[in-house]
Amino acid sequence: xxxxxxxxxxxxxxxxxxxxxxxxxxxxxxxxxxxxxxxxxxxxxxxxxxxxxxxxxxxxxxxxxxxxxxxxxxxxxxxxxxxxxxxxxxxxxxxxxxxxxxxxxxxxxxxxxxxxxxxxxxxxxxxxxxxxxxxxxxxxxxxxxxxxxxxxxxxxxxxxxxxxxxxxxxxxxxxxxxxxxxxxxxxxxx
Amino acid sequence: xxxxxxxxxxxxxxxxxxxxxxxxxxxxxxxxxxxxxxxxxxxxxxxxxxxxxxxxxxxxxxxxxxxxxxxxxxxxxxxxxxxxxxxxxxxxxxxxxxxxxxxxxxxxxxxxxxxxxxxxxxxxxxxxxxxxxxxxxxxxxxxxxxxxxxxxxxxxxxxxxxxxxxxxxxxxxxxxxxxxxxxxxxxxxx
Numbered sequence: 001x002x003x004x005x006x007x008x009x010x011x012x013x014x015x016x017x018x019x020x021x022x023x024x025x026x027x028x029x030x031x032x033x034x035x036x037x038x039x040x041x042x043x044x045x046x047x048x049x050x051x052x053x054x055x056x057x058x059x060x061x062x063x064x065x066x067x068x069x070x071x072x073x074x075x076x077x078x079x080x081x082x083x084x085x086x087x088x089x090x091x092x093x094x095x096x097x098x099x100x101x102x103x104x105x106x107x108x109x110x111x112x113x114x115x116x117x118x119x120x121x122x123x124x125x126x127x128x129x130x131x132x133x134x135x136x137x138x139x140x141x142x143x144x145x146x147x148x149x150x151x152x153x154x155x156x157x158x159x160x161x162x163x164x165x166x167x168x169x170x171x172x173x174x175x176x177x178x179x180x181x182x183x184x185x186x187x188x189x190x
Numbered sequence: 191x192x193x194x195x196x197x198x199x200x201x202x203x204x205x206x207x208x209x210x211x212x213x214x215x216x217x218x219x220x221x222x223x224x225x226x227x228x229x230x231x232x233x234x235x236x237x238x239x240x241x242x243x244x245x246x247x248x249x250x251x252x253x254x255x256x257x258x259x260x261x262x263x264x265x266x267x268x269x270x271x272x273x274x275x276x277x278x279x280x281x282x283x284x285x286x287x288x289x290x291x292x293x294x295x296x297x298x299x300x301x302x303x304x305x306x307x308x309x310x311x312x313x314x315x316x317x318x319x320x321x322x323x324x325x326x327x328x329x330x331x332x333x334x335x336x337x338x339x340x341x342x343x344x345x346x347x348x349x350x351x352x353x354x355x356x357x358x359x360x361x362x363x364x365x366x367x368x369x370x371x372x373x374x375x376x377x378x379x380x
Contacts, residue, residue: 008281088198096261
């Protein structure tokens, strides 16, 4: 029964870390979103889903962590881009809440609006600000099911202390979704 | 930068595996729920949150995987009992969806109704049947925030192909929640 005791390890690909610059200050919201979208595009090139997400330090706009969709590669339905980035950020900052006094305020920048799972993950993560590129409707136009996220999701997050901004570089984010569809990429739970 | 490349590994405690019998057939729904509740109780004894969850093979009612809340111990807000059990099950069955032809139909039995994150996680996991002990209102009476789960969560899951049963051994599940509160256990996001 030894194998059952093994921890579940969730890996990000080497190319991702090769692409990241943890020293740079991504001064504008567009620069931060451009990074998330570029990771989504590269993930498609590497056979992954068309989603990328980054966690930034809100004080200096430096990158804390990044993630891409790794559902197929890891064999785990939790491995959405936002969840990957949040797990990496919490491990790096050594806190299960990104609102602890010991950690800087954190912003999650994601190439597409969160599905219901990532919405819930964001809710508990302690993220202070959420910024989205493509809309839920753009993702669903591809054939992806986004799940039954509540209609007032932005208001709920805001009441919970997480500011939400949508439609940042939406067109560029949608281009990656369309490129993925053109390649015949796997559409989960269609 | 080597440390950033390390995978995020999510461990369950040794006592959990010592407590599990993967050969036994848990023939009744109450037997299966009693196991999930007993794991929630033991997790409290070991300093964890009052939540336990198990994934069963629906053909023979044998245990496939189990999880307990490990948010504090792992430093990850994703480490709710249901998510831990689902990750373990997907790794064991080598499929990111528990509806693949290669895997048996799977039932998730959880000591309390899922929060919004676990609800989303269940949605994508491919679980065929969800069985809950304590209600959301029982968990919230403790002071836990369960997040903005949509009102029609059971209907949404059922439409998605996941049968839902609630209130199984609810009183026994609530007892563990109350014992946790009495011990002064940490209440997340109060």
